[in-house]
Amino acid sequence: FSRMSQNVGELHVRGYFDIAQMVANAITQDGLRRSRMFNGCGDVASDDHTSCISPFIESFGLWTMRRPLTEDERNFFLHTVFANDGQSYEATPEALSDLIVAFLISPNFIYRIETGGEEIDEGLYELDAYGLAARLSYHFWGSMPDDELFAAAADGSLMTETGYEAQVERIYYEGRTRTTFEYFFHEWLELYKSGDPFGGVASGNAQKMAFIEGVDVSPALRDNMIAEVIEMAQYYRENGSFDDLFASPASFARTTDLADIYEVPVWDGSETLVEFPTPERKGVLGRAALLAAATVESHPILRGVRIRENFMCDELGAPPANVNRDAEEVEDAATTRERTEALTSPGGCSGCHQYINGLGFPLEAFDALGRHRDAEMVIDIEGGVEMFPVDLETTPYIDGLGDTRSVDGPSDLVDTLMQGEQLRDCFAQHYVRFALGLTADPSFGGDLETVEVLSDELSGGAPLGDFFKKIAFLPAFKRRLRGDES
Numbered sequence: 001f002s003r004m005s006q007n008v009g010e011l012h013v014r015g016y017f018d019i020a021q022m023v024a025n026a027i028t029q030d031g032l033r034r035s036r037m038f039n040g041c042g043d044v045a046s047d048d049h050t051s052c053i054s055p056f057i058e059s060f061g062l063w064t065m066r067r068p069l070t071e072d073e074r075n076f077f078l079h080t081v082f083a084n085d086g087q088s089y090e091a092t093p094e095a096l097s098d099l100i101v102a103f104l105i106s107p108n109f110i111y112r113i114e115t116g117g118e119e120i121d122e123g124l125y126e127l128d129a130y131g132l133a134a135r136l137s138y139h140f141w142g143s144m145p146d147d148e149l150f151a152a153a154a155d156g157s158l159m160t161e162t163g164y165e166a167q168v169e170r171i172y173y174e175g176r177t178r179t180t181f182e183y184f185f186h187e188w189l190e191l192y193k194s195g196d197p198f199g200g201v202a203s204g205n206a207q208k209m210a211f212i213e214g215v216d217v218s219p220a221l222r223d224n225m226i227a228e229v230i231e232m233a234q235y236y237r238e239n240g241s242f243d244d245l246f247a248s249p250a251s252f253a254r255t256t257d258l259a260d261i262y263e264v265p266v267w268d269g270s271e272t273l274v275e276f277p278t279p280e281r282k283g284v285l286g287r288a289a290l291l292a293a294a295t296v297e298s299h300p301i302l303r304g305v306r307i308r309e310n311f312m313c314d315e316l317g318a319p320p321a322n323v324n325r326d327a328e329e330v331e332d333a334a335t336t337r338e339r340t341e342a343l344t345s346p347g348g349c350s351g352c353h354q355y356i357n358g359l360g361f362p363l364e365a366f367d368a369l370g371r372h373r374d375a376e377m378v379i380d381i382e383g384g385v386e387m388f389p390v391d392l393e394t395t396p397y398i399d400g401l402g403d404t405r406s407v408d409g410p411s412d413l414v415d416t417l418m419q420g421e422q423l424r425d426c427f428a429q430h431y432v433r434f435a436l437g438l439t440a441d442p443s444f445g446g447d448l449e450t451v452e453v454l455s456d457e458l459s460g461g462a463p464l465g466d467f468f469k470k471i472a473f474l475p476a477f478k479r480r481l482r483g484d485e486s
Helices: 010-028 031-037 050-065 071-082 093-104 129-140 147-154 161-172 175-188 206-211 221-239 242-247 256-262 300-311 336-344 349-353 357-365 410-419 422-436 448-457 464-473
Strands: 119-121 124-126 375-379 385-389 479-481
Touching (some): 010 031, 050 071, 071 093, 129 147, 129 175, 129 464, 147 161, 161 464, 175 221, 175 422, 206 375, 221 242, 221 256, 242 410, 242 422, 242 464, 300 336, 300 357, 300 422, 336 349, 336 357, 357 410, 410 422, 422 448, 422 464
Antiparallel strands (some): 119 124, 375 385
16 A cells, blocks of 8 residues: 555655745745734744744644644744744744744654553553544544544543544544545555556557447546446445445446446436346446456456455465466467466466466456456457357365365356455455554564454444444554654
């Protein structure tokens, strides 16, 4: 998840400084803005503006540090930054600009540095009220606490059971939370990898033209496909369960191009959902965004890898350097499955591909545009078309080689996956990584207990919203490791 990246280089630091300087100049070089920002401090001539600048340092410090300033910090910003090492206490535009810049390039503003709180074990601390407020706001909003959350931290109500629960409920249902979970769904599903059908251009060689005949392939189609997946995920985050994410037969297509691919009417956003005409398509695995490709052929290998890694959290590793070296020759009129089997059966390829192909082949019920099909359209280079039945029966080896259950199509595959715990466990792992930056592997500082508790929350058709809020009530969310009190 991109929010886990902590890499900061010289260009970042320069960028932060340049932005801080521009913000400070825009405020301090404009008399009205300067007066409003500093509550008139400096409008009256004086050699000592200490008494009027101190309230600004206190209030602006709370917002930038997300906590009250320490006495040392107050002295630093007043006597060192504002007063230029005690040489002048006059609120000139230059002095006020320096003060703003110092706050905006402080590591305490750019990073979320957690200090304070009671030590409950060696190196383990309970978050204090302001640290907990920041945890809540940055997890659910991706931004700093608001006035109400700061007030709850200041009066201590955030540290009470009822006060904390009330704030979690309020924050979760605030509009900014929807944006945060859009990021989560987008990156969990790696929607940035979604295929762009022919670059959104309805032109090209004879094969492509034959394949997309009668379909509105526009530059917006890929974005519409991705938006539909996000719309579905958000709908069930607010109104459904984890099972709905994988079993829902409803379309959330808001545009005619995607609705035509699904062969359904456009959904108007109401509570009346539009269902797919075929039982084979359901849940997130049946969405065009996860099925579409930039070629006339589906990609069962890529589809299988996505299921194995993104939905089951199994690690496959990189293919060997000699991949495809011993691949068998296949006739041009072969199906995608036949070509894939020929490509991956030689040598040691089958050792990995039995875990991949068996998950991808059931999705051959959908073509490279995400359209449902009973037969595959095999097109020669001149645009000639032949139709071949698709073979959907396979052994996916969901729980390893000892799991010899066979499935016959995407619906059967989804049902089989949902019978076990792996989908839930994997989803919980992704959410813990997103929320706390932790894995499930204790040997790498992970938190298996938190993952297990959250996974249990997904069983039995419990509301998905309860799962997403649950993280805020777990010990891992309310604590921090290691303390730097120096």
